[in-house]
Every structure is written in structure tokens, then in C-alpha cells.
Amino acid sequence: MKNSKQTTGLWTSATGQRALLLFLLLLYPLLGMLWHHGYPFISSEIFLTLAGFALFAAGVSVLLSPCRWLVVNLVIITLITLVLLIHSNLLFLGILVVLVSCLVLSIWLKDQFPKMSLVVIVALIIGAYFDNQIDHARNATQLEPLSQTATQGPLIHIVVDGFIGPDGLPRSPESQNLRGEILEFFEAFDFQLHTRAYTHYNNTTDSLYRAFNFQNDDENIFQKIVMLREPISIRKNAWFEALGQQGFPIMVYQTESVNFCESTAVDYCNVFPIPNLKTIHHAVDDIGTRVAVLLRALLGQSVLISEMLLEYMRIGSWGISTYDQRLLSTMATDIPLRPDGAYFAHMLIPHSPLVYRQDCSVDYNSEPWERFTATTGLIGNSIETRAMRYKKFVPHAQCALKELGSLFQALKDQGLYQQATILVHGDHGTSAYNYSPVVSNMDKLRYRDLREMYSALFAVKLPGGTAGLNHQTTSLNVLMAQTLADISGLSKQQVAIEVSNETEPFIYLSGATPLEKMLVDIFTRREGDPESEL
Numbered sequence: 001m002k003n004s005k006q007t008t009g010l011w012t013s014a015t016g017q018r019a020l021l022l023f024l025l026l027l028y029p030l031l032g033m034l035w036h037h038g039y040p041f042i043s044s045e046i047f048l049t050l051a052g053f054a055l056f057a058a059g060v061s062v063l064l065s066p067c068r069w070l071v072v073n074l075v076i077i078t079l080i081t082l083v084l085l086i087h088s089n090l091l092f093l094g095i096l097v098v099l100v101s102c103l104v105l106s107i108w109l110k111d112q113f114p115k116m117s118l119v120v121i122v123a124l125i126i127g128a129y130f131d132n133q134i135d136h137a138r139n140a141t142q143l144e145p146l147s148q149t150a151t152q153g154p155l156i157h158i159v160v161d162g163f164i165g166p167d168g169l170p171r172s173p174e175s176q177n178l179r180g181e182i183l184e185f186f187e188a189f190d191f192q193l194h195t196r197a198y199t200h201y202n203n204t205t206d207s208l209y210r211a212f213n214f215q216n217d218d219e220n221i222f223q224k225i226v227m228l229r230e231p232i233s234i235r236k237n238a239w240f241e242a243l244g245q246q247g248f249p250i251m252v253y254q255t256e257s258v259n260f261c262e263s264t265a266v267d268y269c270n271v272f273p274i275p276n277l278k279t280i281h282h283a284v285d286d287i288g289t290r291v292a293v294l295l296r297a298l299l300g301q302s303v304l305i306s307e308m309l310l311e312y313m314r315i316g317s318w319g320i321s322t323y324d325q326r327l328l329s330t331m332a333t334d335i336p337l338r339p340d341g342a343y344f345a346h347m348l349i350p351h352s353p354l355v356y357r358q359d360c361s362v363d364y365n366s367e368p369w370e371r372f373t374a375t376t377g378l379i380g381n382s383i384e385t386r387a388m389r390y391k392k393f394v395p396h397a398q399c400a401l402k403e404l405g406s407l408f409q410a411l412k413d414q415g416l417y418q419q420a421t422i423l424v425h426g427d428h429g430t431s432a433y434n435y436s437p438v439v440s441n442m443d444k445l446r447y448r449d450l451r452e453m454y455s456a457l458f459a460v461k462l463p464g465g466t467a468g469l470n471h472q473t474t475s476l477n478v479l480m481a482q483t484l485a486d487i488s489g490l491s492k493q494q495v496a497i498e499v500s501n502e503t504e505p506f507i508y509l510s511g512a513t514p515l516e517k518m519l520v521d522i523f524t525r526r527e528g529d530p531e532s533e534l
Helices: 002-037 044-064 069-087 092-140 173-188 204-213 221-228 238-245 278-283 287-299 303-308 326-337 383-413 447-454 476-488
Strands: 155-160 192-194 250-255 266-272 342-347 421-425 458-461 468-470 506-509 516-519
Touching: 002 044, 002 069, 002 092, 002 287, 044 069, 044 287, 069 092, 069 303, 155 326, 155 383, 173 192, 173 383, 204 221, 204 238, 204 476, 238 250, 238 342, 238 476, 250 326, 266 326, 278 287, 326 342, 326 383, 421 476, 458 476
Parallel strands: 155 342, 155 421, 192 468, 250 266, 250 342
Antiparallel strands: 192 458, 421 458, 506 516
């Protein structure tokens, strides 16, 4: 009996250690995600998730109790690989390295492998905590106030991601009402609004990289970044550099989506994490939905898992709000501290997912709110999903205008609006096209598809400048060069020879390397072009 009790004690101890290890392994990527996004730990959805992890860890540990060390270690190695796949976004080579390394250690350590793994995972959790504390401290850094009188007004430059231009909107009553609101909004704030502004490129990376560098070329930058699995960043930034030469310190307010802070011209950087997980906690009533969304967001951190489970992960990390309302409010607080600065913000709105109401409250419950994914192949939307996109896009765009209006009003209250230079523009249009703008769709594309993808909002307010509407078809690259010329007093040719030589409208279709150039005015309605709008 004595030997039996000792055996039972040892069995219980080993089982407890394994259960703790398995629980902490599951906890590691979740804690990293929650710390990174500042998600509240004292919440029912977190308690329920942790309870599920604990039950899973205990159950697996009990099942492993009669197994030999090799089987136990293989299960632990599998879980370690899965956790690192999620937390570190491992790809195939990384997975292979982890598996081989763990197998070698497992064979060497044998039944001591779980204990050593426990020590390592505790160290990783502690490291993840301190890493994310550093990130939060960076975001909380305040600008140093200007110690002298500003000799120039602030320059505010805002990219509203996915905001289509007024003349790119379809002819449905809801969209045309939105068009009227856009015109009225920018007129009220003394902007010159270019109703037929457009981009040569159909994605954020290519569009903004060329616009910020006043370039026209057919390199497929976005495809190159995707193939190399690189983060999206705008390292070369002639626009920032030119503003710096004009005496503007550059302040950047961005999300993790596109990195503008790597430019050497940037003086201050404030980064807001995506997705904006805290909107779930405040806006979703059902606890089961909150748990499901958190777990899907967790899995969605891995490119491989997202691709493998795309059909079943309809609410992934990109299905959660990517816009953080602290972005512009933080900028509004900072501008009076350095009224001589150039302030840049990349707003991920009205970018998908389309979860905002007109008043900027978040709606995750009333309708399907996941990011619509294109049908496999080359069709972007059915009649139904296109109608749904625009139904949700209109209040999303109205929310973006509301946010901009709050910033502009704050500048007025601070006495800085009249002398401020303000530039607001999109990077491309909506994703409501019926056919993707790719080379292989050339015979299917309609002008409507091109207008809705390549049309981009562009509005500028210069101190003492001309307000009103400009209806000329003009590319984003040219408009950026013209704005810099207006600010600097240089000619457009001196600012950028390449874009000053544009003689006729054109766009680039993707799906090819190099990109396929297409000479077309997307705002021209041609005979025989079906215009079956919503």
C-alpha cells in the first residue's frame, strides 16, 4: 500500500506539471495578443476562455498519464509548434526548424523535456509582458511643446483608406446622397475638392508608395512584398523629405497596417495596433460571440492558419474594426504643442470591415459584419454582396466624415484652422466591383468596375487658397506634386518631372509582372457600356 500511495503521488505530480505546461502554452499567444491590444482581462469572455483552456489542458494531461515519455513529448512538441505558428506567424521553414529542434531536445532530455519546456514558456510569457509594456510606453509618449513662436501654421495630411471619390460613386439613391454629403462637408470647411481624382494603382501599397514619391512605373511592389512575406512599409518618402526641407517636423500617427515611420524624415511616431479588439468588448452583447471572435482573431495572426481555415474563419482578425478612434483625437491634442509640425495620419476607415454606424458606434450584431472575401478566382462580388457592401459603406464613410469634422472643429477651437494646410485623400476606391481589376479580366471589366476601384477622394485646404469643386480627371500622383508645389512655391516640374509629363489618364491592372498599363479615363461613360447600378 505504501508503494501504491507513492506511485499515486508521483503520478499526480507529473500530471499536474503537464497540465500546467499545456495551459501556459495555450495562454502564451492569448496573453501576447491581449497585452498588445490593451484588452481588459477582467471580463467574462476572458474568464470563459481561460476556463476552456484549463479544462483542455487537464483533460489532455490525464489522457497522457499512462503514456511513455516519447508520446508525451510528441504531444507537447505539436502544441509548442502550433503556439509558435500562431504567436510568431511561422511559415514552413520556421515550422521545420521548431520541430527538428524540439525533437532533438526531446530525445536528449526524455522525461525531463516537459519540465524544461515549462521553464522556457514561463520565460517567454514574462518576455512578452515586458515587450508589450515597451510598446504601450512608446504610444503614450507626448510631444515636447514648441519653445518659441511658430513661424508657420500646421500641415495636416490624412489618408482615409478606401474612400472613393464623389464621381466614382454608383448612381443608387443612397450613394448619391452620400455624394451630396461629401460635397457639402468639404465646402463647409473651405476645401478644394477634386471630384474626379483617381489612382493609377488598385492597392494601398502601390498607390501610396507612388503618390508619396511622385512616380509612375509598372513595378508590382505589392506582389513583391507578398511573395517575400515582408511587412508593408513606405521607407522611401519624397513627400516627407520635401516637407522636412520646408521646415516641418514630421509627426506620424499610424496603425500597424502600413509602416510610414521607417522613413528617415520622420521625427515622431505613434502606432495604434490592429485589429481594434476592444470594440468587441464594448459592442458585442453575446459572450459566446466575444469568445469566438477572440479565438478567431488569435488564430488569424498566423498567415498559414488563416489560409488553411479561410472558409471557416469568416470572422478573423481583419473582420474586427481596424480603425482606432484615438488616432485623430490624439493628433488633435498634440497639434497645439507643435503648431509648426506636419501631422500625418493613416485612417483605416472606410476600409473594411464595414462595422461602423453613421455616428461611429460599432455594429457587430445587426448584419453579417465579417470582411467580405472575394470569390475564389476573379469575381469580386455577387449582386447581393455588392449591394451589402454599399449598404454598409455609406454609414462607414459618414463616420469618417464625422471624425474629420471633429478634428477640424478642434483646430478652429484652438485658433489654428485658418493658417493650417490640410490635405485629405484616399488611396483607392471601394472593393464593390463585380470583377477584379486584373489582366485576365480584361474582356469582362466595365467602366463601373474601374471607377469604383480607382476613384479616390482628394481634397486640399491651403491658407488663402481657392475653395470649391474641381471636375478635371487628375491622378493622385499629380495632385500630390501640385500640392507640394503650392506649399513650397516651386513649380510642379521642379517638384516632380515624371508626373508633370502625364498627358492622358491611365491605370495599371494587377495580376501581371510588370503591371499592365491601360490608357483609359475611368470617368468617361462609353456607348455600349452597361451601367446597371444598384
